[in-house]
Amino acid sequence: MQLFRKKCPNEIDATRKIAYLVILIFSCASALFSCSNGNLARFNIINETDATLDSVCISPDNRCIYFSVDKAGKTNRKIDMSGIVGDGEFVLHYKTGNKKNYKYLAYFSNGSQVVRLTKITIYTDTCLIKHESGIFSF
Numbered sequence: 001m002q003l004f005r006k007k008c009p010n011e012i013d014a015t016r017k018i019a020y021l022v023i024l025i026f027s028c029a030s031a032l033f034s035c036s037n038g039n040l041a042r043f044n045i046i047n048e049t050d051a052t053l054d055s056v057c058i059s060p061d062n063r064c065i066y067f068s069v070d071k072a073g074k075t076n077r078k079i080d081m082s083g084i085v086g087d088g089e090f091v092l093h094y095k096t097g098n099k100k101n102y103k104y105l106a107y108f109s110n111g112s113q114v115v116r117l118t119k120i121t122i123y124t125d126t127c128l129i130k131h132e133s134g135i136f137s138f
Contacts, residue, residue, distance in 0.1 A: 039082040039111045041090065046074040046121045053122060055095040060088055060108065069122075081111035092120060092127070103127050 041060065047053050047069040057064040060079060069075050079090075090105040090113075105118055115131040 039080065041079040041081055041108070041113050042117045043077045043079070043090075043105075044074065044117060044119045045069055045077065046119070047072060048121055048123045049096060050124070051096065053094050053096065055093065055100075057093040058105065059091050059093065060084060064093065081108060081113070084108070084111040086110065090118070094122065096122075096124070101127070103129070105129060106131060 041058075043058055045056065050071060052071050053069040055066050056069055057066050058077060058079065060081060061084065067075070067077070087107065087109045089107045092103045092105050094101050103120075105120070106113060106115055108114075115133050117132045119130040119132065121128045121130075
């Protein structure tokens with residue numbers, strides 16, 4: 001009784017070619033998706049409060065450019081990360097009434113972030129954050 005049959009050389013070559021093709025496709029896809037974010041961090045901010053958000057800032061380091069978001073409005077912001085070296089995190093600062101709020105958003109490494117887009121929805125009592133990568137949302 002023969003448990004394993006011997007493969008002929010042509011079958012081995014075909015199996016290797018398929019394996020190499022799968023590895024090549026996976027490598028190209030992972031390189032494409034990992035480089036798609038580049039050095040540009042993207043944020044979508046939605047104001048679901050009944051007042052204008054004042055002194056809104058998304059800060060990857062100590063520099064901060066303040067802006068406001070109108071009542072029931074939304075805005076898109078992009079931050080160029082090309083000059084940032086090292087690891088860090090994005091922090092959202094905003095003011096509702098006289099109360100200052102802050103929230104940690106995401107991490108980055110050497111100016112590159114894992115997520116393609118960070119959606120921020122600010123309510124009166126909470127702040128929801130949704131990250132979207134090139135393929136998945138989490």
